[in-house]
Amino acid sequence: MSKAVTAPPASALSRFWHKWRFHINILLLLVPLGFMPKYFADASLFRGDSGLGERDIGTVQVGPWSLQLAELRNEAPRPDGPAGHMKSFNAALCQACIDEVKATYLRIGKPRSLRAAGVIFFGTPYRMGATLPIPERTKADAELWITLEGWDGSMHQASIPLSQASPATVAWLAQRGAK
Numbered sequence: 001m002s003k004a005v006t007a008p009p010a011s012a013l014s015r016f017w018h019k020w021r022f023h024i025n026i027l028l029l030l031v032p033l034g035f036m037p038k039y040f041a042d043a044s045l046f047r048g049d050s051g052l053g054e055r056d057i058g059t060v061q062v063g064p065w066s067l068q069l070a071e072l073r074n075e076a077p078r079p080d081g082p083a084g085h086m087k088s089f090n091a092a093l094c095q096a097c098i099d100e101v102k103a104t105y106l107r108i109g110k111p112r113s114l115r116a117a118g119v120i121f122f123g124t125p126y127r128m129g130a131t132l133p134i135p136e137r138t139k140a141d142a143e144l145w146i147t148l149e150g151w152d153g154s155m156h157q158a159s160i161p162l163s164q165a166s167p168a169t170v171a172w173l174a175q176r177g178a179k
Helices: 012-047 167-178
Strands: 055-062 065-071 085-093 101-108 122-124 127-134 143-150 155-161
Touching: 055 143, 055 155, 065 143, 085 101, 101 127
Parallel strands: none
Antiparallel strands: 055 065, 065 085, 085 127, 101 143, 122 127, 143 155
16 A cells, blocks of 8 residues: 655645635635625615615605605715716605606706606606706705606696705715815
8 A cells, every 4th residue: 555645835825825725715705794784785775675765755745646755875965977976766656646647757946847857757656766966056955846747747846855855965065065
């Protein structure tokens, strides 16, 4: 019977790898586990299991209809390249007005006409989303205007103060004004 003789690893890197490879592999498994709570919280938010968004604004009455409005994330607007800074909102129409509302729009400042009504909400009436551009010169006392267009051609508008809709955006605007 012959004995197999194994030679020790030649380089320092090879010795390090042979000694620590098990521990490094365990680390590769454990590091992603640290990010799992954030992943599951985001998945729950996007599925709608934890409500419309991180910060519920409340019910807004727009003419004969109403909708539930929420900020997707309770944070300052995010930069989106040449488009500027954007803020995401979610909405859900009331049960009675789902069949009557054709389109829902969101805008900072009063719209001049339906053609300038703002960004349109997309998705199902139970969970619609819109990404609103925040203009550079937005005042802290600005208003968020919601426009609902009915299938019968009617148009109803309502506004809420931006400070009520997104305090994080108002704080961000105040910080940018101080620069």
